[in-house]
Amino acid sequence: MGKFEQKEPKVYRNVCPRNCYSTCSMLSFVENGKLVKVMGDRKHGYTEGKLCAKGYAYTQYVYSQERLKYPLMQTKRGSGNWKRISWDEAFEVIANKMLELNKRYDSNLSLGYNSFSGNTGFLHQALQGMFESFGPHTQPIGNPCLSTGREALKYNVPIEYNPPPERMVHSNMIVLWGANPARTNIHQMKFILRARDKGATFVVIDPIFTETAKLADIYVQIRPGMDGYLTMGMIKVILQNKWFNTENLNQLIEGGEAFLEEINQVSLADVTRMTGVPEEAIREIAYLYSHTSPISTWIGFGLQRKLTSVQDIRAIDALVTVTENRFIPNGGLYYFHPESERFPLSMSKQGKPNQLNRKVNINYFAEEAMQFSDPPVMFLWINSRNPLSQDQHLSEWYRLLDQVELVVTTDLYMTQTAEMADLVLPTTTQFEAMDLHVSYWNHWLSLNQKAIEPYYEAKSDLEIVRGLVKVLNGKVADFSSFPAELEAIDWIKQEINDEVKVRYGLTSWEQLLKRPFHLQSQFHKIGQELEKREKPFIFKSKKAVQDGLPALPICQTEVQTNKNKFILLTPQSLLRIHSQFENLSWLNNDSKAGILFINETSAKNLDLKNGEQVMIYNENGEVYGEIELDKTLPENTVVINQGGDIPINLLIGGRKGSELNQAEKRGSTPFYDFYVSLRKRGKRQ
Ligand SMILES: Nc1nc2c(c(=O)[nH]1)N[C@H]1C(S)=C(S)[C@@H](COP(=O)(O)OP(=O)(O)OC[C@H]3O[C@@H](n4cnc5c(=O)[nH]c(N)nc54)[C@H](O)[C@@H]3O)O[C@H]1N2
Ligand SMILES: Nc1nc2c(c(=O)[nH]1)N[C@H]1C(S)=C(S)[C@@H](COP(=O)(O)OP(=O)(O)OC[C@H]3O[C@@H](n4cnc5c(=O)[nH]c(N)nc54)[C@H](O)[C@@H]3O)O[C@H]1N2
Ligand code: SF4
Ligand SMILES: [Mo]
Numbered sequence: 001m002g003k004f005e006q007k008e009p010k011v012y013r014n015v016c017p018r019n020c021y022s023t024c025s026m027l028s029f030v031e032n033g034k035l036v037k038v039m040g041d042r043k044h045g046y047t048e049g050k051l052c053a054k055g056y057a058y059t060q061y062v063y064s065q066e067r068l069k070y071p072l073m074q075t076k077r078g079s080g081n082w083k084r085i086s087w088d089e090a091f092e093v094i095a096n097k098m099l100e101l102n103k104r105y106d107s108n109l110s111l112g113y114n115s116f117s118g119n120t121g122f123l124h125q126a127l128q129g130m131f132e133s134f135g136p137h138t139q140p141i142g143n144p145c146l147s148t149g150r151e152a153l154k155y156n157v158p159i160e161y162n163p164p165p166e167r168m169v170h171s172n173m174i175v176l177w178g179a180n181p182a183r184t185n186i187h188q189m190k191f192i193l194r195a196r197d198k199g200a201t202f203v204v205i206d207p208i209f210t211e212t213a214k215l216a217d218i219y220v221q222i223r224p225g226m227d228g229y230l231t232m233g234m235i236k237v238i239l240q241n242k243w244f245n246t247e248n249l250n251q252l253i254e255g256g257e258a259f260l261e262e263i264n265q266v267s268l269a270d271v272t273r274m275t276g277v278p279e280e281a282i283r284e285i286a287y288l289y290s291h292t293s294p295i296s297t298w299i300g301f302g303l304q305r306k307l308t309s310v311q312d313i314r315a316i317d318a319l320v321t322v323t324e325n326r327f328i329p330n331g332g333l334y335y336f337h338p339e340s341e342r343f344p345l346s347m348s349k350q351g352k353p354n355q356l357n358r359k360v361n362i363n364y365f366a367e368e369a370m371q372f373s374d375p376p377v378m379f380l381w382i383n384s385r386n387p388l389s390q391d392q393h394l395s396e397w398y399r400l401l402d403q404v405e406l407v408v409t410t411d412l413y414m415t416q417t418a419e420m421a422d423l424v425l426p427t428t429t430q431f432e433a434m435d436l437h438v439s440y441w442n443h444w445l446s447l448n449q450k451a452i453e454p455y456y457e458a459k460s461d462l463e464i465v466r467g468l469v470k471v472l473n474g475k476v477a478d479f480s481s482f483p484a485e486l487e488a489i490d491w492i493k494q495e496i497n498d499e500v501k502v503r504y505g506l507t508s509w510e511q512l513l514k515r516p517f518h519l520q521s522q523f524h525k526i527g528q529e530l531e532k533r534e535k536p537f538i539f540k541s542k543k544a545v546q547d548g549l550p551a552l553p554i555c556q557t558e559v560q561t562n563k564n565k566f567i568l569l570t571p572q573s574l575l576r577i578h579s580q581f582e583n584l585s586w587l588n589n590d591s592k593a594g595i596l597f598i599n600e601t602s603a604k605n606l607d608l609k610n611g612e613q614v615m616i617y618n619e620n621g622e623v624y625g626e627i628e629l630d631k632t633l634p635e636n637t638v639v640i641n642q643g644g645d646i647p648i649n650l651l652i653g654g655r656k657g658s659e660l661n662q663a664e665k666r667g668s669t670p671f672y673d674f675y676v677s678l679r680k681r682g683k684r685q
Contacts, residue, residue, distance in 0.1 A: 008030075008031050008032070009029040009030055009031045009036060009037075010029070010030045010031075010451075011027050011028070011029055011030075012027070012028045012030065012431075012449040012450075012451035013025065013026075013027065013028075013041065013446070013447060013448070013449050013512075013513065014026045014027070014028045014038070014430050014431055014448050014449065014451060015121070015430060015435065015437040015446045015447070015448040016051070016054075016055050016058075016430070017119040017120055017121045017124070017430045017435065017437065017448070018054070018119075018120070018577045018580065019116075019117035019118075019120055019145070019577065019578070020184075020185075020577060021181075021184065021185040021187075021188065021439065021440070021441035021442075022046065022047055022052075022185065022186075022187050022439065022441070022442070023120070023437050023438070023439035023440075023441075023442070023444070023446065024040060024041070024044065024047045024050075024051050024052075024055055024187075025040075025041035025043070025044035025047065025444070025446040025516045026038050026039060026040060026041055026051060026055060026058075027039045027040075027041050028058075028431055028451045030451050030452055033452060033453060034452065035058070035059055035062050035063075035431050035451060035452050036059065037059065038051065038055065038056060038058050038059060039051070040055070041446075041515075041516065043514075043515035043516060044444055044446065044515075044516045045166065045444065045518060046165065046166060046187055046439075046442040046443075046444055047187050048187075048190075050187065052186050053574075053575060053586075053587060054575060054576075054577065054581050054587060057581065057584055057586045057587050058429070058431070060584050060585070060586050061429065061581070061584060062429050062431060062452075062455065063455075064413075064583065064584065066413055066414070066583050067412055067413060067426070067455055067458075068411065068412060068413060068414060068418075068424060068426035068427075068458070069426060069455065069456035069457060069458070070084045070085070070426060070456060070457045071084070071085050071086065071087055071089070071090040071423065071424070071425050071426065071457065072084060072085065072423070072424045072426075073085045073089075073090070073093070073422060073423050074421070074422055074423075074424075077401070077407065077420055077421070077422060078419060078420050080419070082424075087457065087459070087467060090423055090425060091467055091468050091471040092471065093406070093422075093423060094406070094408060094423065094468060095468060095471045095472045095475060097379055097405065097406045098111055098379060098472065099472070099475060099476060099479070101375075101378050101379055101405075102479075104375075105375035107136060107375065108134045108135055108136060108137045109136055109137060109138060109358055109372075109375055110138070110375040110376060110377055110378040110379060111131070111134065111137045111138065111377075111378075111379045112137065112138030112139070112140075112358075112360070112369060112377045112379065112380050112381075113127055113128070113131055113137075113138075113139070113140065113380065113381040113382070113383060114140050114362065114365055114380065114381075114382050114383070114385055114387065115127055115128060115140065115381075115382070115383040115384050115385055116144065116362070116384055116385040117145065117384065117385070117578075118383075118384030118385060118386070118411070118580070119384050119430070119435075119461070120437065120440075121430070121435035121436065121437050121448065122340070122343065122345070122347065122435060122436045122437070122491070122492075122495055123347065123433070123434070123435045123436065123460070123461070123462050123488055123491055123492070124384060124435070124461050124462075125345065125347045125348040126347060126461045126462040126464070126465040126466075127381060127383045127410075127461060127464075127465060128347075128348045129347040129348050129349070129350045129465070129482055130350070130465045130468070130469060130480060130482045132348065132349065132350040132354060133350040133469075133480040133481045133482040134479070134480060135354065135356075136354055136356035136357050136358070137354075137357060137358070138357070138358045138360060138369065138372070138377050139354075139357040139358065139359055139360065140359075140360050140361075140362040140365060141359045141360065141361060141362060142361050142362045142363055142666065143362065143668065144362055144363050144391070144668055144669040145301060145668055145669075146301055146304070146335075146336055146440070146668060147666060147667050147668045148304035148305075148309045148310055148313065148667035148668040149299055149301070149303070149304045149309075149313050149335045149336065149668075150335070150336060150338075151310060151663060151666050151667060152304075152309070152310040152311075152312075152313035152314045152317070153313065153314075153317055153333075153335060155310075155314055155538065155541045155543060155544050155549075155553070156314055156317045156318065156321065156537055156538055156539065156541075156553060157317075157321075157326070157530075157536060157537050157538065159526055159529055159530065160336075160338050161327070161332070161526050162334055162335060162336055162337035162338075162441065163296075163331075163332045163334065163524065164442065164443045164518075164519075164524070165188055165191065165334065165441055165442050166191055166442070167296075167329075167330050168188070168191045168192060168195060168296045168334075169191045169194045169195045169198075170195070170294070170330035171195050171200055171294050171295060171296040171330055171331050172195075172199070172200050172201070172292050172293060172294060172295065173200055173201045173202075173203065173288060173289075173292040173294075173295040173296070174192055174195060174196075174200060174201075174202050174203070174295070174296045174298070175203040175204075175205070175285075175289075175295065175296070175297045175298070176203065176204045176205065176206070176212065176216075176298045176300060177205045177206075177227055177297070177298065177299050177300060177303050177316055178205070178206060178227070178299065178300035178301070178302035178303025178304075179212070179298050179299070179300025179301070179302060179303075180206065180208075180210045180211065180212050180300065180302065180571060180572075181212055182210065182211035182212040182214075182215065183210070183211055183212070183571075183572060183573070183574045184572050185441065188441075189212070189215075192215075193215065196215075196217070201217050201218065201288060201292065202215065202216045202217050202218075203216060203217065203218045203219075203220065203285060203288070204216040204218070204219050204220070205220040205222055205227065205230070206219075206220075206221070206222070206302070207221060207222055207223065207224045207569065207633075207634055207637060208569065208571070208632075208633065208637075208639060209221065209632035209633075211574075218281075218284070218285070220277055220281055220285065221276065221277070221634060222275050222276060222277055223274070223275055223276040223634060224306070224567050224569065224637065224672060225306050225308055225309075225312070225557050225567075225672075225673075226274050226275040226276070226312075226555070226557060227275075227303060227312040227313075227315070227316060227555070228308075228311050228312040228314075228315035228316075228553075228554065228555020228556075228557065229266075229270075229271050229274045229275050229555050229557070230271065230275045230277055230282065231312075231315040231316050231318065231319040231555075232263055232266045232271065232315060232554060232555060233266060233268055233271030233272075233275070233277075233282045233286075234282055234285055234286035234289060234319055235263050235286075235318070235319055235322060236263050236264075236266045236268060236271075237268070237282060237283050237286035237287075238286050238289070238290050238322070238323065239260060239263055239264070241286075241290075243286075243287070243290035243291070243323075244290060244322050244323060244324070245324070246260075248324070249322060251535070252321075252535060252536055252537055253321065253322075253535060253537045253538075253539050254535040254537065254538040254539060254540055255538065255539040255540020255541075255551070255552065256537075256539060258539070258540050258551075258552060259318065259539040259540070259552050259553070259554075262552055262554055263554075268282060274557075276634060289319065289323045289325070290323050293324075293325070293328070293331065294325070294328050294329065294330040294331025294332075295320075295323070295325040295328075295331045296330075296331045296332060296334060297316065297320045297325065297331075297332075297333050297334065298333075298334040298335075299313055299316060299317075299333065299334070299335045301668075302571060302672070303316075304667070304668050305668060305669070305670055305671040305672040305673065306670050306672055306673040307655070307660070307664045307667065307670045307673055308555070308556075308557045308673075309667065309668075309670075310549060310663050310664075310667060311549065311550065311553065311554065311555045311556065311557075312555055312557075314544075314553030315553045315554060315555055317333065317553065318539060318553040320333050321537050326537075327526055327527065327530060336440055336441070337438075337439065337440050337441055337442070337443065338440070339438045339439070339440070339443070339519070340438050340440070342499075342500075342503070343438070343495050343500060344494060344495055344497055344500075345495075346491070346494045346495065347462075347491055347494075350481060350482050350483075358372060361657055361665060363392070363657065363665075363667075363668070363669040364393070364656065364657025364658075364665075365387070365391070365397075365400075366391075366393060366396035366397040366399065366400040367393060367396045367656055367657050367658070368657055369400055370396070370399060370400050370403065376403060377400070377403070377404060378403075378404055378405045378406070379404065379405065379406050379408075380400070380401070380404045380406075380407050380408070381407075381408045381409075381410070382407065382408070382409045382410075382417055382421065383409070383410045383461065384410070384411075384461070385417070386411070386415045386416060386417045386578070386579045387417055388415075388416040388417040388419075388420060389415065389416045389417065389578075389579040389643075389647070389649060390578050390579055390642075390649060391649065391669070392649065392652040392653040392669055392670075392671065393652075393653035393656075394620075394649060394650055394652075394653070395620065395621075395653075396653075398420075401420055406422055406423070407420065407421040407422050407423070408421060408422065408423045408424075408425065409421040409423070409424050409425070410424075410425045410426075410427050410461060410464060411424065411425075411426075411427060412426065412427055412428075412429065412458070413583060415579060416579070416647075425459070425464055426455075426456070426457060426458040426459070427458055427459060427460060427461055427464065428454045428455065428458045428459065428460045429455070430448050431450075431451045431452050432450060432451075432452055432453065432454045432455065432458065432460065433450055433454070433460035433462070433463070433488060434447075434448060434449060434450050434488040434489060434492065435447075435448040435488070435492075436448065436492050436495055436496070436512075443518055443519040444516045444517070444518055444519075445500075445504050445512070445516060445517050445518075445519070446512065446516040447492070447509070447512035447513060447516075449513070450488075460488070462488055462491070465482060465484075466482075466484045469482045469484040470484050492509060493509055496509040496512075502520070503519055503520060503523055504517040504518070504519060504520065505517065505520050539552055539553055540552060544663070546662070547661060547662040547663040547666075548661025548662055548663055548664070549661070549663050564605075564606060564677045564678065565636065565675045565676075565677060566598070566602065566636050566637060566638040566675060566676050566677065566678065567636060567637050567638070567672070567674070567675060568616075568638050568640070568648070568651065568652075568672070568674050568675065568676045569637060569638070569639045569640075569672050570639075570640050570641070570642040570648050570649075570652075570671060570672070571639070571641060571642065572641070572642060572643070573593075573641040573642060573643045573644060575587040575588075576642075576643035576644075577643075578642065578643055579643050580643075581643075582643055582644075593641070593643075593644030593645045593646075594625055594626060594644055594645035594646055595625060595626055595627075595628045595640070595641075595644075596614070596616060596625045596626070596627060596628070596638050596639065596640045596646070597627075597628050597629075597630040597633060597638070597639040597640075598627060598629065598630065598633060598637070598638050598639075598678070599629070599630060599631060599632075599633040599634065599635050599636075599637070600629050600631050601635055602635050602636055602637075603627065603629055606678055606679070607680075608627055608678065608680065609627070610627060610628060610629045611626060611627065611628070612626070612627050612680060612681075613625070613626055613627075613680070613681040614626075614627050614678050614679060614680060614681055615678070615679055615680070615681050616638065616640075616646075616648075616651065616676050616677075616678055617651070617676065617677055617678075617679075618651050618674065618675060618676045618677065620650060620651050620652070620653050621650045621651055622651075623646050623647055623648060623650055623651060624646070624681060625640065625645075625646045627678075638676060638678070651674065651676055652671060652674055653674070654670065654673060654674055
């Protein structure tokens with residue numbers, strides 16, 4: 001060993017690439033080429049050196065016996081009859097099919113892909129970049145997870161800004177609408193609890209009495225989908241009591257008067273009837289919203305999983321705006337930090353922007369992809385995604401797979417989706433390839449080093465694309481213009497261009513080898529942007545009307561009242577990220593994975609008892625589970641934590657994409673917008 005070489009264990013900087021608020025920077029310890037331990041990175045100011053349980057389980061995730069080691073090919077889809085093949089053979093099969101389809105249809109439109117959030121690193125856009133390089137093809141657009149909130153917030157003020165979340169610690173009040181950070185964003189809890197220790201009031205508004213709600217000063221149980229009504233009730237109270245500055249309102253808000261007229265019509269008794277929230281609570285929170293400063297309001301992703309959520313989120317934003325809590329130091333509105341879009345994203349932008357691509361809404365992917373006949377989609381590559389576990393409209397998915405001639409999946413494990421592919425390509429963990437990461441919540445930028453060699457024959461998503469492009473271009477010169485000669489580091493250097501360096505106070509990318517960097521404070525000044533606008537806030541929106549919504553940020557949802565119609569909530573699980581980690585024994589002590597929770601009165605109405613096996617069904621299908629009575633739940637609500645033993649997404653899927661207006665179409669997948677019925681297992685209705 002050379003004099004200056006690092007002694008064992010060697011320590012590397014890695015980043016957890018899961019679709020999770022934190023994007024934790026981690027230190028990995030490597031002995032004899034093997035990952036032996038991971039730790040949080042104390043230099044990451046948001047996570048302060050801690051990981052969640054899933055993060056600490058990465059040593060098991062990397063070396064799990066169930067990890068895919070080699071490329072595999074299945075003789076008949078779904079048969080489980082897999083055969084190990086070499087990478088050369090895999091590339092041959094894929095390239096030959098692509099070229100054959102290109103010849104058959106004289107275009108690449110029959111080639112499509114579907115990719116989402118398995119790994120959120122910049123270099124995981126390689127597949128997208130390769131397809132772009134082919135010219136017009138079938139491309140997924142949209143985002144199942146967070147588009148509704150983004151769309152909604154843009155109507156009221158077209159400035160997207162998520163303050164650094166560490167600053168919540170300085171707030172005097174924190175209000176969570178549909179977020180459960182004790183489960184989904186554990187690092188944020190420490191800033192909330194520190195604020196609370198200093199005297200801040202912590203309010204949680206959620207239909208479920210969650211782990212987070214248990215730590216709140218005020219918990220408001222709301223009927224799902226009624227947040228818009230609740231805010232209208234609060235604004236009514238504020239208006240009656242003249243707790244806000246009407247002069248400011250008319251100066252700053254386009255349509256402020258029309259909005260107030262509408263609010264005047266609202267009756268508090270109606271709000272209580274619709275939301276299930278007592279008048280006393282509405283008055284109390286209205287009082288606090290107008291007598292406390294600074295306030296942080298957080299709109300969680302849980303709040304946007306309904307087709308009507310746009311109006312709820314616009315209404316909450318209106319409440320925050322009229323109480324002058326929108327753009328304020330140490331408070332403001334939290335939803336999503338759109339930082340990755342400020343990078344060059346050069347990997348995904350190969351060739352010219354392809355206006356001729358056939359764009360398929362990712363939330364209605366199977367339905368829309370099947371509508372094409374000239375040419376039909378005949379090749380599908382599913383990457384960083386497990387739709388047969390996580391998407392809606394699964395029967396449409398099975399029909400699409402039936403039509404497609406070759407299905408390729410890239411994953412680390414044999415998922416429900418991989419089982420229905422022809423070819424499964426094994427990919428690497430973050431420890432096995434370089435990458436670069438920003439969070440969609442905090443403001444940190446982190447570099448991910450290569451710490452160990454790839455597991456067996458696994459290749460990173462980038463290496464897979466590089467290998468395939470070489471084979472394709474060997475067969476047909478210039479079929480792809482993806483620059484296959486570039487290594488991971490070349491792409492990282494492209495991302496950290498001069499503008500990005502200024503944003504993060506970097507002089508060279510190598511500085512990221514020492515620590516993560518935080519966005520510079522001058523980029524937090526949104527005041528000037530606001531001042532430039534004559535009336536910064538728009539409550540009466542022409543754009544909303546064009547998109548098929550009411551002009552004003554008001555809520556018009558109806559309440560469902562049928563004894564055996566339960567609204568189905570399937571929130572995220574503590575020890576999973578969606579379908580990931582479910583196979584790890586270290587994390588598999590979730591005894592509630594196959595349980596559905598309902599309230600005692602609802603159970604009694606249907607003559608169901610604690611521990612009983614039931615069938616849960618709707619027009620999409622049926623699944624089975626065990627009942628646990630939970631007296632904290634509202635009536636007619638079923639809760640099943642997702643990623644567990646119940647394949648609950650089989651029941652998810654209501655209106656088709658073709659039946660939606662523009663706003664609904666551009667939103668997230670409406671995962672919590674469904675009703676189910678229950679009955680004892682085996683018993684006929
Ligand atoms: N019922 C219900 N369904 C939901 C939700 C809900 O609340 N309820 N939530 C929704 C939300 S918010 C989201 S974001 C989606 C998530 O939906 P998906 O993005 O499909 O979620 P994951 O289960 O994380 O699946 C990603 C797959 O990528 C694989 N993977 C991990 N790393 C890599 C990599 O480096 N390369 C490749 N090629 N693959 C990799 C994983 O092993 C996994 O199989 O699920 C949605 N589904
Ligand atoms: N442990 C873990 N952490 C994760 C994930 C994971 O799978 N596991 N997934 C990550 C991803 S991709 C995402 S998108 C985030 C999501 O994390 P969050 O933003 O916390 O969102 P959800 O867990 O979907 O839902 C949060 C809460 O919204 C409530 N809710 C549902 N409907 C309504 C409503 O109409 N009104 C109100 N007020 N509340 C409602 C639900 O009851 C739930 O408690 O978590 C991320 N973090
Ligand atoms: S899952 Fe989230 S909290 Fe856990 S280690 Fe990864 S980024 Fe951090
Ligand atoms: Mo998500």
